[in-house]
Amino acid sequence: MTRKLEGKVALITGSGRGIGRAIALKLASEGARIVVNDLDAEPAQEAVQAIREAGGQAVACVGSVTAPDFAERFIGTAVSEYKGLDIIVNNAGYTWDNVIQKMSDEQWYAMLDCHLTAPFRILRAAQPAIRALTKAEAEAGQRVVRKVVNISSMAGLFGNPGQANYAAAKAGIVGMTQTMAKEWGRMNVTVNCVAYGLIKTRLTGSAAEGSTANIEGREIKVGVNPDLMAMMEKSIPLGRGGTPDEAAGAVYLLCIPESDYVSGQTLMCSGGLTGL
């Protein structure tokens, strides 16, 4: 059976864990060659290994998406390793919450840097490569559709207390998505967003009190208290948080040829929740 993404080259940020890892494995299982990225080398290498063990192809490009030279390095890895660039998923991220009166400038900018500036730089760095590929394809009489999927959140669409920084960045990516869909339509690139509700990952997992993750040298609180989690799940029409595989399914839909005429959209992947 022909696989949907045979030979495509897909770049996925933050794909060492959680939703990004599930996206990488799903796209690889459909034949895409993957550039895995993560801040942390170990989970990035583990994801590469998992893809290879399943018969797929992957390389790692380790480092923070917020590093000024990251975008060029990331795009460069795809072009040098696989001589192509077909799918970009801007997924890397985390939350760093506080009510506005207690939110530092550092906290504010950390979210904008990771969730908005990094995707901007990655797409900016990708443009010359995509333009060159599109030009060569047009000269050969071919039309290849490329895909960008940016990851947003229900918090970015509806707001969430304690997340002024994160919600602003996740709302910003929706505006950038709509703009890029208009700028890049003529290069046959569709640009869409997936906005998640509650997906069970490290970010939202049931955490022991005081659980943290080290993100760029800062100890950031992760996880949701189990009582709060149970309450959140009750408000979801499907009655539960989603799995990383279910979350990856929404991105996959926007990467396959059947969605070639869908662009500039935000798809909610939230178990039926349509607001917060």
Ligand SMILES: NC(=O)c1ccc[n+]([C@@H]2O[C@H](COP(=O)([O-])OP(=O)(O)OC[C@H]3O[C@@H](n4cnc5c(N)ncnc54)[C@H](O)[C@@H]3O)[C@@H](O)[C@H]2O)c1
């Ligand atoms: N889990 C949810 O309920 C939920 C809801 C809405 C949106 N999201 C979004 O989905 C995306 C993935 O989140 P997740 O739940 O899988 O979290 P996760 O913590 O399980 O995985 C995120 C991965 O991104 C990596 N990462 C973080 N900062 C990075 C950086 N600066 N550079 C490179 N990698 C970095 C982490 O190391 C981690 O491996 C994020 O953008 C998040 O905001 C998640």
